[in-house]
């Protein structure tokens with residue numbers, strides 16, 4: 001998306017007006033549109049695809065959610081409010097969006113070179129203690145007794161949060177879009193926003209279908225964000241999700257264990273394994289993380305080769321998870337968009353103070369997205385809202 005300066009704009013076609021225009025209707029844009037429409041704002045939203053879709057960052061069935069957010073205590077009000085909203089939106093749309101039956105995090109007991117996850121149990125325990133969230137630290141032996149299908153080593157430290165769980169990803173996006181439409185939002189799918197300019201003191205977004213002059217614009221473009229703002233700061237990377245068949249799927253149900261996040265001494269050894277929701281893909285979802293090569297949504301290789309699947313199984317799955325077979329029933333590519341410090345970027349656009357960017361949620365955004373959407377919508381409506389200032393650009 002190009003951002004022409006006002007002086008370059010020569011024609012001003014007749015435009016539709018709105019209170020709020022939302023660019024991108026993935027996890028964050030859907031939440032903003034839903035909450036703004038429920039507040040009674042006149043909302044128009046656009047997505048270049050038909051969400052929920054598989055081209056961005058909000059697919060692959062499930063997302064981990066933890067109330068004790070080891071990434072920082074300032075996230076806790078967002079995830080707590082999001083859990084309330086997932087329940088509320090689930091009830092309003094007759095669907096289950098949250099399975100909060102407890103989750104496990106594992107990290108090395110000693111030093112780790114993994115800056116992202118290495119001290120995660122200690123960091124999470126500190127946030128839990130400071131915010132009054134239940135969090136148990138287990139010995140490796142206790143963990144192996146409770147979860148015999150996880151090959152935890154004696155040199156590992158383990159934490160269990162009983163209120164942690166899984167959010168149903170595509171289902172949550174779809175439910176929020178349904179509720180947005182039911183609350184009066186006008187949503188355009190397969191409709192790309194191609195420009196943002198100013199006219200009459202307002203931001204105007206251009207699409208192939210016409211132009212919208214809004215009182216406020218929210219850009220929630222996910223991995224496409226660097227084409228709109230902060231391109232020097234945002235880094236998009238390719239991540240792969242695999243689903244391996246299990247000998248006994250019942251012990252991988254979310255009510256047995258929603259997830260394990262398992263850090264070792266380097267980021268290359270990071271492993272996430274997810275409970276298999278009832279009625280979903282009949283296999284166990286697993287993933288690693290990599291931050292080596294930046295990519296873009298257009299350039300990324302969206303195929304997952306047999307070699308990539310076999311290598312991941314041999315290196316990551318077989319040595320640590322009991323009862324998963326090498327049969328990969330599905331694999332999918334997903335995109336992370338990270339800031340330099342791996343925290344969120346939610347702020348006004350560098351050139352337009354009536355445009356909010358909600359972006360770069362750095363691989364851990366989904367769990368907070370419902371409440372972030374609500375806070376952004378309330379701010380656009382001039383209402384009190386959760387404090388978004390820790391996510392501002394001034395920290396860089």
Ligand SMILES: Cc1cc2nc3c(=O)[nH]c(=O)nc-3n(C[C@H](O)[C@H](O)[C@H](O)COP(=O)(O)OP(=O)(O)OC[C@H]3O[C@@H](n4cnc5c(N)ncnc54)[C@H](O)[C@@H]3O)c2cc1C
Pocket residue numbers: 001023024025026027028029046047048049051055056057058059060062063064065191192193194220221222223224225239240241287334335336358359360361362363364365366367368
């Ligand atoms: C593999 C993986 C695992 C993850 N695991 C977790 C987890 O366990 N827990 C957690 O909390 N978070 C997790 N995350 C992070 C979380 O999923 C993301 O932070 C979140 O989904 C990002 O949502 P988004 O709305 O920013 O992006 P998206 O959902 O990608 O939405 C952006 C939307 O903008 C649209 N768009 C872009 N440009 C335009 C344009 N010009 N015009 C119109 N539309 C446009 C796109 O089509 C897209 O639909 C994970 C992410 C990945 C990739």
